[in-house]
Amino acid sequence: MRLHEFEAKEILKKYKIPFAEGMLIRDAKDIDKLTQEYFPAILKAQVLVGGRGKAGGILTAETRDDAKAKIQKLLGMKIKGYNVESVLVEKKVDVEDELYVAVTIDRLEHRIAIITSEMGGINVEQIAEKYQEKIVKYYVDVDETIHPYVGRSLAKRIGLKGKQLIKVGGIIHSLFKAFKEFDGTLIEINPLAITKNNEVIALDAVFNIDTDALYRHPKLAEMGIKPRHEVGELTEREKIAREANFPYVDLEGDIGVFPGGAGFGIAAVDLIHHFGGKPANFMDSGGGPTVERMEQMIGLLMDNPKVKVIFGARFGGISRCDLWAEAIISYLKKRHADGKQIKPMVMRMAGNMEKEGRELFEKAKKDEPQLFKVVKIYAYNTPIEEVIKETIRTAERIEG
Amino acid sequence: MRLHEFEAKEILKKYKIPFAEGMLIRDAKDIDKLTQEYFPAILKAQVLVGGRGKAGGILTAETRDDAKAKIQKLLGMKIKGYNVESVLVEKKVDVEDELYVAVTIDRLEHRIAIITSEMGGINVEQIAEKYQEKIVKYYVDVDETIHPYVGRSLAKRIGLKGKQLIKVGGIIHSLFKAFKEFDGTLIEINPLAITKNNEVIALDAVFNIDTDALYRHPKLAEMGIKPRHEVGELTEREKIAREANFPYVDLEGDIGVFPGGAGFGIAAVDLIHHFGGKPANFMDSGGGPTVERMEQMIGLLMDNPKVKVIFGARFGGISRCDLWAEAIISYLKKRHADGKQIKPMVMRMAGNMEKEGRELFEKAKKDEPQLFKVVKIYAYNTPIEEVIKETIRTAERIEG
């Protein structure tokens, strides 16, 4: 998960990474706190996505009045679907040269990679492709550390000397330390600027942290950094899913997809397309979901006005068929009691604890047949392709 | 350098090592703060040396009044030359079994050694000698870490099972972590008690930290732990030397020893004995001492009423002869100006910057001959043995 620039900088300051003097503004009122000495200043929209500069999210202000107007404009913007909720104001720096420094995990090598280049800035990817010799990579095993000399050696290899070599070497060493200590997946300083006064200043900072490791970083929670981040770009339903802690993405179609694991979730979206249907979402229950979570998942689809029919599949592995059945029955009961319409469901259930699940469904059908009027549950002997085709046909029969 | 038990426990509590409830008492007045629920309690004299139990530094008190009297007695005690300046009062624990856990550096293996035994307590050394199979050692390279399973495996090897294995395994893992994080040279929990209620409690804690690494542990300074520790056993002169940060040990004789490095300092003590003399001290200037420090060193000897004569030697390596000469001249000038007696010095000077040193002496002798009446400075061509013999003869000529 990605941290905001201002959060990344707050953490990295403790590692002595040099940043420009700055102030975070969340509310237009706070603009008055800026003193004249901040100017000229750079105004940077805080959004959890790259490329904000090209999207107009980075502006320069010469004076305080100029800044006021521009900050107000930024705070009303949306960048690639993200609302701008705060703006980082930093004193402008006279840049002589732009370097690039990143620490990430190379999934080919299965090692930590430190990547540096003498040619930083927004075009670093193109440079990396065109001038491979301008990119210097250094690999470290995850259970190892680096010593300061490695930072200096990398600084040397991107052409630095003397005091700058010392400073950039120290920055590389510190970034690696921060990466390890916070379970990083990416730290990127781009550009790492050399100013006209020969100072070294990190202008931007990207810090991505492994969400699965958050539990061991209480400091982040203390800073208010929780796995709540990418809310800016989420639809209402996506927000609900994130709150409930399961992956969900809204798509354009009319078939609600209630699959099992992430793998078949992706395959189901492919299959619906393949047979001419249009999925309304991607979703992943995770391994061994609780009954409550599965009820939330179904509810999200039933409540989505775009959804005409729900395709459901459970191939019980770690996720048990009996709990799946329990969740569906429980949800249908509640929805019926609430007087809401039950949309058609075409589902298939097979796998671990299937017998127990089937018994639950049979009992429920006998007790409350009205719940199951438009609900079909196929078993192992019906191929999944047939279930999907029937789902698509059902959707087609329903008028938009 | 060794930490006090209460300091060691303060640090190790952060690593979740379980200790008995306790309170540190520095002043007899504080005894009234003890509530009755502390009793029966163990009263432990805080001194920086082992074997205090056998020396009467650990007492049991059944009631508060009993404790009052005993704490007052302990606070007036000296144990192996250490003044007891505080007493740790801990709730008494019913011990069923005593284990032993230590982390240290094995200088044969050049690795960190975790040492555990199912037979802890004050006789652990005898047990280690008699029953080598009762001692379980585990080695780790200094740049590596251990995982919790290693703690459990060691706990298992000293005969633990179930909940106790988990607890002791966790303790071993945590101690190792503390050892690494604080540049430990020794952590020793002896005994690690299993109580009659099957609880695991660390009764004592020894924590030695590498003095040369103190600079990178600001937390220790914040706790008031500075390289000031072993003051309790020091003579007045030893305290002065510690303040000034050079090694100095008072011995029984009358020849003040002002050598160069530690190695020859030790050899000089041997040589003086060998030729029938009695050294008054051991001293080590360290590499490249400042003029100020060397003046302090000479002063310590001149001011010692036991010292009849000073043996001095400088074989200039990283420590330069010229600075050595400067220090001696400067000191003699000040002492003379103060109207204090200059004791005889028999010295030898050779090595790096010897020429420059000799020139300084010659100039000083010409300018102020009165300073050098009883001061002789031999050169390379006089063997050190001859210098020592002359020192001894000089001492013998002076009446005690």
Next chain:
Amino acid sequence: MAVIIDEKVECIVQGITGKSGSLHTKLMLNYGTKVVAGVTPGKSGEEVHGLKVYDTVEECVEDFPNIAVTSIWVPPRFAKDAALEAIEAGIKTVIVITEMIPIHDMLHVRKKAKEKGVMVLGGNTPGLISPGKAKVGMLPEIAFKPGRIGTIARSGSITYYLANALDIGGYGESTSIGIGGDPIIGANFEDVLKLFEKDDGTDAVVLAGEIGGVYEELAAEYIKEMSKPVIAYIAGRYAPKGKRMGHAGAIIQRGMGTAESKIRALRGGGAHIAETIGDIPRLIKENLN
């Protein structure tokens, strides 16, 4: 024949006293897997489905020196320790069922496994099954039939639908293996392909990948050397695009990771590409001599 697991291979379960560990131990035993013991630190003395519970893997291995496979069912924060413990105790195949293990932890496990010559499957694997013989993990038995096709997939659910499709097409499996759905896993496709290439009970291999990561692309080179036909399926052609990992991700991955990149690489390696899972049996038939 089968790879890694059959009815004679001795297995243990780490985390056997947990809810999932206990349930699936029972299912494994019922299926015929030779589970000989379990481990949960602190729970020695207990029994689960008649199996003795140990505090440490070390003790297990002392009592059952032939243990070849362990499966790990502990919560994510204990998974690294459990896996390292098993590797250190000398177990040669470690099946990490646990999902959402921190990435740095899994890199550590992977490194240690390579050093010690241990095969790690997972994290986030459903395990593996040699139908009719034994299974380790939580795969639903219904779909898996004895046969001569080897399957390898990243996703658990896709593993099941693969078997389902093969069943419909009249095929069965020598062994079906999940290599794990987490971003960093132990063994990759190539490691498992090598086992099937050598196994004389396997005639062809089905490989099911998905978007993200580079494991599929890496497998392509080895497929060129294989004598047995490989049918490949990639899920995610219609998946919404994930977010980029800064410039660094682009610099390192150089365009790999998409469905197109994977299909191109696998086809280049000589694999036969299935459009849907249901299409796989036809491709097997066409390419088996």
Next chain:
Amino acid sequence: MAVIIDEKVECIVQGITGKSGSLHTKLMLNYGTKVVAGVTPGKSGEEVHGLKVYDTVEECVEDFPNIAVTSIWVPPRFAKDAALEAIEAGIKTVIVITEMIPIHDMLHVRKKAKEKGVMVLGGNTPGLISPGKAKVGMLPEIAFKPGRIGTIARSGSITYYLANALDIGGYGESTSIGIGGDPIIGANFEDVLKLFEKDDGTDAVVLAGEIGGVYEELAAEYIKEMSKPVIAYIAGRYAPKGKRMGHAGAIIQRGMGTAESKIRALRGGGAHIAETIGDIPRLIKENLN
């Protein structure tokens, strides 16, 4: 002949712009040592006694590929990094002059050195000298005369007095080596004894130890195998007893570390024990054929 260093061996100085580094570079150059360059991170572009200063050892080695020896004169907190940098850059002998280096740091350097086959002398060594040829470190030249005795000592000052005594006795040194006075050092006596045993310019070896540690005891075994006579001197017979390192120290050291233990071990290994440094020439004369 000589070991490790002679007038042709190329050397660098790490920390050359510091007070000690600069002074002793001059003394080394004057003595004939082939110092080719210096390193102080951040100071490239400067010159010291006509030598170019580099930011990194790596660059030094690029410009002078024959560098065989470096000496380290940086403050204690930078010594580990400087030593590891030199080892990584491929320099095969690293002389750590710096004293009071944290113990954990030195253990780390020692491990890396062993892995890479690098000889580390020190921390807290005066360096080494092959009289009349070259010296690395800060040894005072006056005592050292060309000859056929090898000397090894932990302490700098004792190294000088050894040479002084040999000079008086009419002997000189092939090479005099300080292995360092800190609690944890790189090479131990045995490593250096092996060099002298092989060196055809050395007829006998003088080993000077002192109380504390176990390096002297460890040397005894190798001395048994040596063809050349070894004269050993141990300082500290009359030294006040140091403090114990808890029970753990006793459990690990098992009585080693005292002057008596060292003398007993060395005598058992066949070394001839000198009561005083001045007694050494007599013992050489008696034991040289």
